[in-house]
Amino acid sequence: MDIEQIRQDIPLTDEFIYLDNASTSLSPRQVLDAMYEYETHYRANVGRGVHRLSQITGQLYWDAHETVNSFINGKDGTPVFVRNCTEAINMVARGLTFETGDEIITTVSDHHSNLLPWFTLRKQGVRVNVIAPSEDPAHASVTAEDVSDAIHHNTRLVAISQASNVLGTISPVREISAVAHESGALCLVDGAQSVPHMKTDVKEMGCDFLCFSGHKMLGPTGTGVLWMQDESIEPLLVGGGMIEEVTIDGYSPASGYQKYEAGTPHIAGALGLRAAITYLNQIGVEEIERHEALLAGELIKGLSDIEEVSIIGPPAGKNRIGVVSFMVEGMHPHDIAHLLDDQYSVMVRSGNHCCMPLMQHLGLKDGTVRASLYLYNTQEEIQTLISGVREIIEGI
Numbered sequence: 001m002d003i004e005q006i007r008q009d010i011p012l013t014d015e016f017i018y019l020d021n022a023s024t025s026l027s028p029r030q031v032l033d034a035m036y037e038y039e040t041h042y043r044a045n046v047g048r049g050v051h052r053l054s055q056i057t058g059q060l061y062w063d064a065h066e067t068v069n070s071f072i073n074g075k076d077g078t079p080v081f082v083r084n085c086t087e088a089i090n091m092v093a094r095g096l097t098f099e100t101g102d103e104i105i106t107t108v109s110d111h112h113s114n115l116l117p118w119f120t121l122r123k124q125g126v127r128v129n130v131i132a133p134s135e136d137p138a139h140a141s142v143t144a145e146d147v148s149d150a151i152h153h154n155t156r157l158v159a160i161s162q163a164s165n166v167l168g169t170i171s172p173v174r175e176i177s178a179v180a181h182e183s184g185a186l187c188l189v190d191g192a193q194s195v196p197h198m199k200t201d202v203k204e205m206g207c208d209f210l211c212f213s214g215h216k217m218l219g220p221t222g223t224g225v226l227w228m229q230d231e232s233i234e235p236l237l238v239g240g241g242m243i244e245e246v247t248i249d250g251y252s253p254a255s256g257y258q259k260y261e262a263g264t265p266h267i268a269g270a271l272g273l274r275a276a277i278t279y280l281n282q283i284g285v286e287e288i289e290r291h292e293a294l295l296a297g298e299l300i301k302g303l304s305d306i307e308e309v310s311i312i313g314p315p316a317g318k319n320r321i322g323v324v325s326f327m328v329e330g331m332h333p334h335d336i337a338h339l340l341d342d343q344y345s346v347m348v349r350s351g352n353h354c355c356m357p358l359m360q361h362l363g364l365k366d367g368t369v370r371a372s373l374y375l376y377n378t379q380e381e382i383q384t385l386i387s388g389v390r391e392i393i394e395g396i
């Protein structure tokens with residue numbers, strides 16, 4: 001992995017130490033070039049015209065879906081382009097038909113985007129069971145046994161994130177999918193924090209839905225994916241572009257991703273996402289995983305050596321991603337984040353990370369400081385963060 005080359009592709013890495021990748025990632029110039037090329041060389045709408053520009057754009061837009069499908073080994077399913085992971089989860093929540101007494105299982109460590117769409121179904125009489133890890137919550141994720149204990153005949157869906165955006169823990173989604181299916185329930189995996197960083201194989205995972213954000217994997221903002229095994233949910237939007245036939249009495253929907261993408265999509269974004277995946281593939285996701293594990297190990301070790309710092313999450317090792325949350329005794333997380341930016345140009349996130357129930361569960365009223373890594377981060381950057389935290393503490 002040629003980090004110098006990667007950093008040259010991403011000019012912002014020259015100016016800032018960007019460690020807020022769980023929030024959104026930076027895009028290499030190849031992604032921006034793909035979007036620029038579309039705008040300047042063949043801009044047209046998709047699926048509508050027979051003219052040359054529309055044909056080129058339509059083909060590339062189709063290819064972008066194929067690229068996404070290959071990336072997650074999802075060829076048997078349908079990848080729908082959406083604005084972000086949140087929209088993907090909402091599409092499932094609104095697209096399934098629920099009855100009073102149906103139940104959904106999710107977890108206390110899930111992001112608001114994998115909680116609120118289910119909470120809204122409570123007004124329809126759907127019960128939302130928010131389960132918590134049975135082990136030390138700061139170190140553990142929900143296990144298949146936890147799900148198995150909670151599941152019963154009314155459970156329609158288990159919705160779980162594969163990797164936590166606060167703790168960095170990885171959930172056993174394959175086993176959880178199997179438990180859900182044994183009880184006749186569906187399984188939705190929120191892959192916002194896993195797909196950009198880990199080899200993803202929906203076949204192996206066995207889930208029914210996989211939701212993720214393009215902008216967290218080098219793609220443009222405003223891009224995300226809902227992958228579904230079967231086209232069994234109702235589309236959220238109807239109108240142009242998603243039909244087979246329309247009469248004054250009604251319509252029949254198209255099949256494939258078109259059914260779920262009514263209206264003109266974010267075409268430049270889709271082509272940017274295609275370029276982002278091509279870029280990730282050229283480097284190799286396993287390489288990226290190894291690199292991030294090395295950096296996460298150094299970061300956890302360096303921070304753990306500082307007496308006033310506590311890591312909120314599992315130790316370095318296999319079953320975690322490069323999202324490292326920590327607290328500094330006697331200091332507010334926002335103050336640390338401000339000082340790291342101000343004095344060291346280090347960008348980290350602070351606060352509740354859209355996981356208020358988890359913070360309540362862990363008794364962390366001010367949240368945490370969170371450093372989240374990606375392929376372009378370096379060992380030097382990690383050392384700057386560690387020494388920055390140390391100096392900030394010494395300077396109090």
Ligand SMILES: Cc1ncc(COP(=O)(O)O)c(C=O)c1O
Nearest residue numbers: 084085086111113161165192213
């Ligand atoms: C685990 C998880 N799920 C969902 C989301 C929502 O992603 P988006 O903002 O792209 O909708 C995030 C964003 O941080 C996340 O970390």
